[in-house]
Amino acid sequence: MYLVKVTVTYKESILDPKGEAINDALQRLGYRDVQSVELGKYFELRIAKSDRPIAEQVAEMCDRLLANVNMETYDYEITEMEAQS
Protein backbone atom coordinates (compact mmCIF):
# COMPACT_ATOMS: atom_id res chain seq x y z
CA MET A 1 0.00 0.00 0.00
CA TYR A 2 1.19 3.50 -0.77
CA LEU A 3 0.43 6.71 1.06
CA VAL A 4 0.39 9.54 -1.48
CA LYS A 5 0.37 13.19 -0.41
CA VAL A 6 -0.59 15.65 -3.17
CA THR A 7 -0.44 19.43 -2.88
CA VAL A 8 -2.10 21.62 -5.50
CA THR A 9 -1.49 25.38 -5.68
CA TYR A 10 -2.19 28.17 -8.13
CA LYS A 11 0.38 28.94 -10.81
CA GLU A 12 2.42 32.10 -10.10
CA SER A 13 0.50 34.07 -12.75
CA ILE A 14 -2.88 33.37 -11.16
CA LEU A 15 -4.29 35.74 -8.51
CA ASP A 16 -5.00 34.15 -5.12
CA PRO A 17 -7.57 36.39 -3.37
CA LYS A 18 -8.22 33.79 -0.66
CA GLY A 19 -4.54 33.62 0.18
CA GLU A 20 -4.43 37.40 0.40
CA ALA A 21 -7.51 37.50 2.61
CA ILE A 22 -5.89 34.99 4.99
CA ASN A 23 -2.70 37.07 5.02
CA ASP A 24 -4.76 40.16 5.94
CA ALA A 25 -6.46 38.22 8.74
CA LEU A 26 -3.10 37.04 10.08
CA GLN A 27 -1.79 40.63 10.00
CA ARG A 28 -4.85 41.78 11.99
CA LEU A 29 -4.17 39.00 14.51
CA GLY A 30 -0.71 40.52 14.96
CA TYR A 31 1.44 38.22 12.81
CA ARG A 32 3.25 41.07 11.08
CA ASP A 33 6.15 38.89 9.92
CA VAL A 34 3.97 36.97 7.48
CA GLN A 35 5.02 38.08 4.01
CA SER A 36 2.70 35.98 1.86
CA VAL A 37 0.10 33.21 2.07
CA GLU A 38 -0.91 30.75 -0.64
CA LEU A 39 -3.99 28.60 -0.20
CA GLY A 40 -4.20 25.32 -2.05
CA LYS A 41 -5.67 21.83 -1.92
CA TYR A 42 -4.20 18.84 -0.12
CA PHE A 43 -5.05 15.22 -0.93
CA GLU A 44 -4.04 12.13 0.99
CA LEU A 45 -4.60 8.95 -1.00
CA ARG A 46 -4.05 5.34 -0.05
CA ILE A 47 -3.37 3.24 -3.14
CA ALA A 48 -2.90 -0.53 -3.28
CA LYS A 49 0.20 -1.85 -5.02
CA SER A 50 -0.27 -3.03 -8.57
CA ASP A 51 1.92 -3.74 -11.60
CA ARG A 52 1.49 -0.17 -12.84
CA PRO A 53 4.21 2.28 -11.66
CA ILE A 54 2.70 4.33 -8.82
CA ALA A 55 4.23 7.69 -9.81
CA GLU A 56 2.81 7.35 -13.30
CA GLN A 57 -0.68 6.68 -11.89
CA VAL A 58 -0.48 9.62 -9.47
CA ALA A 59 0.66 12.08 -12.15
CA GLU A 60 -2.22 10.90 -14.34
CA MET A 61 -4.76 11.33 -11.53
CA CYS A 62 -3.47 14.86 -10.95
CA ASP A 63 -3.59 15.76 -14.64
CA ARG A 64 -7.06 14.30 -15.14
CA LEU A 65 -8.87 15.15 -11.89
CA LEU A 66 -7.07 16.47 -8.81
CA ALA A 67 -5.60 19.61 -10.42
CA ASN A 68 -6.81 22.06 -13.04
CA VAL A 69 -3.56 22.11 -14.98
CA ASN A 70 -4.50 25.34 -16.76
CA MET A 71 -4.38 27.29 -13.50
CA GLU A 72 -2.73 25.00 -10.98
CA THR A 73 0.52 23.14 -10.39
CA TYR A 74 0.84 20.01 -8.28
CA ASP A 75 3.47 18.20 -6.29
CA TYR A 76 3.30 14.76 -4.68
CA GLU A 77 5.15 12.59 -2.23
CA ILE A 78 4.82 8.79 -2.29
CA THR A 79 5.69 6.62 0.69
CA GLU A 80 5.27 2.87 1.03
CA MET A 81 3.15 1.90 4.01
CA GLU A 82 4.08 -1.10 6.11
CA ALA A 83 1.83 -4.05 5.43
CA GLN A 84 -0.82 -4.25 8.17
CA SER A 85 -0.22 -7.58 10.06
Next chain:
Amino acid sequence: MYLVKVTVTYKESILDPKGEAINDALQRLGYRDVQSVELGKYFELRIAKSDRPIAEQVAEMCDRLLANVNMETYDYEITEMEAQS
Protein backbone atom coordinates in the same frame (compact mmCIF):
# COMPACT_ATOMS: atom_id res chain seq x y z
CA MET B 1 12.88 34.07 5.79
CA TYR B 2 11.03 30.83 6.42
CA LEU B 3 8.93 28.81 4.03
CA VAL B 4 6.16 27.13 6.01
CA LYS B 5 4.00 24.37 4.53
CA VAL B 6 0.80 23.62 6.47
CA THR B 7 -1.58 20.76 5.75
CA VAL B 8 -5.00 20.65 7.39
CA THR B 9 -7.22 17.55 7.25
CA TYR B 10 -10.38 16.36 8.95
CA LYS B 11 -10.08 14.39 12.18
CA GLU B 12 -10.67 10.64 11.76
CA SER B 13 -14.12 10.89 13.38
CA ILE B 14 -15.34 13.47 10.87
CA LEU B 15 -17.03 12.37 7.63
CA ASP B 16 -15.31 13.55 4.43
CA PRO B 17 -17.96 13.44 1.67
CA LYS B 18 -15.76 15.41 -0.74
CA GLY B 19 -12.95 12.91 -0.31
CA GLU B 20 -15.39 10.08 -0.98
CA ALA B 21 -16.76 11.83 -4.06
CA ILE B 22 -13.22 12.20 -5.43
CA ASN B 23 -12.54 8.54 -4.72
CA ASP B 24 -15.71 7.59 -6.65
CA ALA B 25 -14.59 9.77 -9.57
CA LEU B 26 -11.13 8.15 -9.59
CA GLN B 27 -12.76 4.69 -9.56
CA ARG B 28 -14.90 5.67 -12.56
CA LEU B 29 -11.76 6.88 -14.35
CA GLY B 30 -10.37 3.37 -13.83
CA TYR B 31 -8.08 3.87 -10.85
CA ARG B 32 -9.38 0.80 -8.99
CA ASP B 33 -6.36 0.54 -6.69
CA VAL B 34 -7.27 3.74 -4.85
CA GLN B 35 -8.46 2.68 -1.42
CA SER B 36 -9.26 6.08 0.14
CA VAL B 37 -9.00 9.80 -0.52
CA GLU B 38 -8.89 12.62 2.00
CA LEU B 39 -9.29 16.20 0.89
CA GLY B 40 -7.79 18.96 2.99
CA LYS B 41 -6.33 22.45 2.85
CA TYR B 42 -2.76 23.36 2.03
CA PHE B 43 -1.12 26.66 2.99
CA GLU B 44 2.28 27.96 1.93
CA LEU B 45 3.44 30.88 4.04
CA ARG B 46 6.57 32.99 3.80
CA ILE B 47 7.44 34.45 7.20
CA ALA B 48 10.27 36.84 7.98
CA LYS B 49 12.64 35.92 10.81
CA SER B 50 11.99 37.55 14.13
CA ASP B 51 12.95 36.98 17.77
CA ARG B 52 9.82 34.84 18.32
CA PRO B 53 10.32 31.07 17.76
CA ILE B 54 8.86 30.27 14.35
CA ALA B 55 7.26 26.94 15.33
CA GLU B 56 5.43 28.62 18.17
CA GLN B 57 4.04 31.28 15.83
CA VAL B 58 2.96 28.71 13.23
CA ALA B 59 1.16 26.53 15.79
CA GLU B 60 -0.64 29.61 17.06
CA MET B 61 -1.69 30.67 13.55
CA CYS B 62 -3.06 27.16 12.95
CA ASP B 63 -4.95 27.09 16.25
CA ARG B 64 -6.38 30.57 15.80
CA LEU B 65 -7.11 30.77 12.06
CA LEU B 66 -5.83 28.19 9.58
CA ALA B 67 -7.52 25.14 11.13
CA ASN B 68 -10.83 24.54 12.87
CA VAL B 69 -9.37 22.56 15.73
CA ASN B 70 -12.76 21.10 16.67
CA MET B 71 -12.93 19.18 13.39
CA GLU B 72 -9.49 19.38 11.85
CA THR B 73 -5.91 18.43 12.61
CA TYR B 74 -2.87 20.19 11.15
CA ASP B 75 0.72 19.45 10.39
CA TYR B 76 3.49 21.80 9.27
CA GLU B 77 6.96 21.79 7.85
CA ILE B 78 9.32 24.74 8.30
CA THR B 79 12.33 25.33 6.08
CA GLU B 80 14.71 28.26 6.13
CA MET B 81 14.94 30.01 2.78
CA GLU B 82 18.28 31.25 1.49
CA ALA B 83 18.59 35.00 1.81
CA GLN B 84 17.84 36.60 -1.56
CA SER B 85 21.09 38.41 -2.73
